[in-house]
Amino acid sequence: MIPRVQTLLRITETAPFLERKFNCWSAAITKKHRATYLRTYPVSLVFANGSTINIQYHEPRRIIKLPVDLSLLTDAERKAKIESRKQKTKIKIQEEIEDDFDEDKYIKLSNR
Structure with missing residues (x-):
């Protein structure tokens, strides 16, 4: 049983490790992950x-x-500063259209 354990250890020790390949394309996809800048x-x-x-x-x-x-x-x-921070609401003014349409003038046309 001992030789079998040694062969398993050898296989895992020599197994290739996965490495991430960095190139110009990976830099274009992501950002620089650094806490402080060097300069x-x-x-x-x-x-x-x-x-x-x-x-x-x-x-x-x-x-x-x-x-x-x-x-x-x-x-x-202070009040002026707080008021300037609030969102301005736009008021929409709709003009009322005066309707002077008379239906009675056109009753004759609809009875044909």
Whole structure:
């Protein structure tokens, strides 16, 4: 029984391992899966008051906008900011068409 176990071990040890072949086509299908980039990229950082600075960021982005702190705004500014975030609903105005059609004029034509 021992020789049989050894032959099974040899077969599994020499079995070819499946490998994934990377080429140009696999790169076109998927994205780069990396947590951090190896270099930094120039990015514009926009503060809540509208001023901007140029920084080096670890991801390639064009612009980063910091959110506005609502607790620092006055009540009127806070209400205006919240109203601007709400979705605008469009009101459709339908004009009423005045119908002055008189059926009695055409009764004669329908009795033929």
